[in-house]
Amino acid sequence: MKLSEEHEQFRKAVRQVVENDINPHVDQWEDAKIFPAKQVFTKLAQIGALGLEYDPEFGGQGADHSYTLVLGEELGRIDCAGVPMAIAVQVGMATPALARFGTSELKKAYLEPAMRGEMVAAIGVSEPDAGSDVAGIRTKAVRDGDDWVITGRKMWITNGTQADWICLLARTSDEGGYAGMSQILVPTATPGFSVGRKIEKMGNWSSDTAELVFDEVRVPVSNTIGEVGRGFQQQMAQFQDERLIGAYMAVASMRKALDKTKDYLQQRDAFGKPLLANQYLQYRLAELYADVDVLEAFCRTCAQTYLDGGDVTRMATVAKLKAGRVQREVADACVQFHGGMGYAEEMWPARYFRDTRLTSIGGGADEVMLRVIALLEGMGKK
DSSP states (O other), X not given: OOOOHHHHHHHHHHHHHIIXXXXXXXXXXXXXXXXXXXXXXXXXXXXXXXXXXXXGGGTOOOOOHHHHHHHHHHHTTSSXXXXXXXXXXXXXXXXXXXXXXXXXXXXXXXXXXXXXXXXXXXXXXXXXXXXXXXXXXXOEEEEETXXXXXXXXXXXXXXXXXXXXXXXXXXXXXXXXXSSEEEEXXXXXXXXXXXXXXXXXXXXXXXXXXXEEEEEEEEEGGGEESSTTOHHHHHHHHHHHHHHHHHHHHHHHHHXXXXXXXXXXXXXXXXXXXXXXSHHHHHHHHHHHHHHHHHHHHHHHHHHHHHTXXXXXXXXXXXXXXXXXXXXXHHHHHHHHTGGGGGSTTSHHHHHHHHHGGGGXXXXXXXXXXXXXXXXXXXSOO
């Protein structure tokens, strides 16, 4: 994929926001266990980063997917994983279905303010008893006249305590399994909605993650995104956006982590010479750089296939799987090569180690990715 001068100008604009408006505050936000989403989103909205691929009629930029690739690569340079994950939810996880399938009225009321950074969006799929197994969700929306009445719980919801609206996946019929689900836009100011609890996590501290409660929440049927009963299929398409931007961010974060570790090893002396003079450390870093190079090239191929209108289901699955696994190796090496300082919270590798562990879990665990690939290869079918 060849990027133009326009791409590089956009990259420069995103990097300025990251360096001036995000990274200087990361330590404070990590300590507070939350970041000011609307403040950050407004800054990104000013450079058009929150609606890159969306219709200009509703405030989007009308750009192609190559700009999302650039955005993901620059978000990966943020000094924590919690903030970029929250941004990725806003641009690539909670809003794509609304942009693709929503009515003009819903887009005007909810997508446009989200792209301006005035509303925070969240995606409501996982539940206490149904994470990667989307077919197992139990949250129900029962039709009563012109309204849905929604009852249930959602778990692991990024932006959950700050969200103004939820792209909710719920059962709208008694059909089991993958059938009978719909996506419904639920404003969080609606009576019956509440945040059950904020979840304390091993990493990604600055990202607010919550359990959400729906106690007979009543919203209009006109808040349905797309077709009633097609929610599962629409959500599967939305997952591809999520996995791609996650992989783009992971590649950039790994390269930055390796660069910082290389610099540290060059500056730190042991036994009368820089640690980087140790051939084993050179070779291990070289191996990890090579892995990142391969993954970066694959991600760009994914982006090009997306641009060409191809089916990226398999590619996004592979990218997600490999990003999580390589990132775990990179994080482990960064901690190890920093020695005791890598284990100290005052140094960045400890945070990186904690944060990056989620890549192999969130958005579909490694084992789910392997199951998808196996099925696409014709294995495991009855």
